[in-house]
Amino acid sequence: MNEPAAPQEYSDQAVRPFVITGGRVRASRNTISVDTLLRAASDGPPLPLTATREQRALLKLCARLHTLVEAAVKLQLPVSVVMIVACDLVDSGHLHARPPIPQAGRPPLEMLQELLDGLRNL
Template identity: 80%
Template sequence: MSGPDAPKDYADQAVRPFVITGGRVRASRNTIGVDTLLMTAPDPPPLPRAAPREQHALLRICARLHPLVEAAAQLQLPVSVVAIVACDLVDSGHLHARSPIPEAERPSLTMLQELLDGLRKL
């Protein structure tokens, strides 16, 4: 949608998402979700000259630890597209992906409350 009737906050992109992903609709890894944390690998190999600008932008964003969903928001791309781009960069050694701590491994609220109460008694 473009033209005088288009909403002011709508930004039509010249490149469609399927072009960015090479027509793929699924990521190469099933471990990358919206809450996956991404960070640029230390001393990554240089990106190929033909690397899309989205890969360059994602590497810049992930110089600091970022969740996938936040990177997608900054890139103004669908999360599914950024997941595919991120998987490509993980596969090539440019990004590290870390899943958050599973719910089963997190401390319970009861234990945390007991710890807090114990610290307050000190």
């Protein structure tokens, strides 16, 4: 006999993205990208009572270091929406945004592959 399918986890998506961003489609900063590292400011001012739940959720999530795209996935929001919310929090001093490690600072892929192969051979 076929068992009924397990119910899908409920996801509250009643608010449209343009409502979350206040109708804005572009972020206030052009320096934030999908691989920008976000971290809550420990010395930042307290969030105002008018802060949205998305702002609160992003700030809570960024108590630990996350990239913008990771935060979007965990918040189940479009990347463009999280980018605008993150920019608002950076502008207000609640969130720090740090550019990712530059490509020149990363080790070559071949070296990483050799390291991985060496570890597997141990």
